[in-house]
Amino acid sequence: MIRVEGKDYGPADLETLHEWKADGRVLPANPARRTDGDNWQTAAEIPGLFGVEPPPVQIRGQKSAITEERAIQPPSRNILSETFGIYFRGFFQFLGLSLLSIVPIVCAELTSRFVDTAPGVTVDLRTMVAGVFGLCMIVLRLVLLPVYIAGIQILTTELATGQRISFLRVLNGAVKYWPRVAGLCIFVYAIFFFLIVFGLGLLFMAASTNTVLSAVIVLGLLVLQVWLFSRFFINVLFWQQFAVLENLDPGDALRESRKLARSGRNLRFFQRPLWRGALIVSIWIGFVLAITVIPQWQMLRDYFLQALQTPDPQALYEKMSAAMQTHGVNYQTLGLNVLERILQPLLGIAFVILYLDAKGEIEK
Secondary structure, eight states: OEEETTEEEOOOOHHHHHHHHHTTOOOTTSEEOOTTOOOOEEGGGSTTTSSSOOOSSOTTSOOOSSSOSOOOOOOOSOHHHHHHHHHHHTHHHHHHHHHHHHHHHHHHHHHHHHHHHOTTOOHHHHHHHHHHHHHHHHHHHHHHHHHHHHHHHHHHHHHHTTOOOOHHHHHHHHHTTHHHHHHHHHHHHHHHHHHHHHHHHHHHHHHHOOSHHHHHHHHHHHHHHHHHHHHHHHHTTTHHHHHHTSOOOHHHHHHHHHHHHTOOTTSOGGGSHHHHHHHHHHHHHHHHHHHHTTTTHHHHHHHHHHHHHOOOHHHHHHHHHHHHHHHOOOHHHHHHHHHHHHHTHHHHHHHHHHHHHHHHHHHO
8 A cells, every 4th residue: 555645545566566656656755554564664665666776778678667578679770761760650759858948949039039029128128038038948958958868768769679658658767867867968068068169269279370380289289179079979979878778877877888889899890889870970960050050151151250350249249139139030040940959859869779789789
């Protein structure tokens, strides 16, 4: 018997209790007792109910925390067709996960433009309201990002094995991994951010240097930056899969990611996980550039020319802000941004398939 908010439920066997736990209806602190006894304890003390959480899907038929016991066979090597097949089979569920980032983007954009054009509102108040609301939406996106990442891993693996899982159960499973995935997101993306900023700074230095010695030093630092970026990219290639699907701690997830990315040395180079992962990322980056940079090329070119002609940063900021307010809502840019978010699960799906395939090759 389980007591939840003063009401008793049951009797229930261990299998039913596992289902209740997966749905979030039973927590470790809920009072519980055997039907043949009067002593109440907590649900955490029920043998086999709580304890060390297994990963949501394990690779070789071990017990899953979300679905029944089954064996996962390595998927086809045709990652492209497998990725699109899984995406369309679970399109509405992947769309639901994409809304975790789409909704804050749309709300921030529309609210900002509404505040900018609202009558009777001072410029300072408009700027403050738009800035505060935009900051809140950025924070919301960052908070929901770990749920999105974990949800992609769980949903893709379920669909890859021919199983069906409800969207609410995907979210319930993903939320459990929020602390671990959030910590790894901060570590991984912060390092990528600093490496990119470091590279951009070196490019500006190279463009403004006047001596041969300075140019050689800057070029040497650029080579070092590219090497550091590549090494780090290799080491974190599969951190999401190991953190969620293998339920590993952050340090172990990064170590196993590095090992798997460097595996397959007996294969041809284009069949190794590293090169296939780099190809997947390259295709995605090319797609993102095609739908973002090309349509906005004229505007970006104007901003770049203004940056070269306006030495005062404050004046440059005022010019750009005035230009944005004049144009109002750019529905084309907003639509392309939403399209990118809708299709972004394809990147996560491809890496899950690559991960399962690489693990299958190792176990052969």
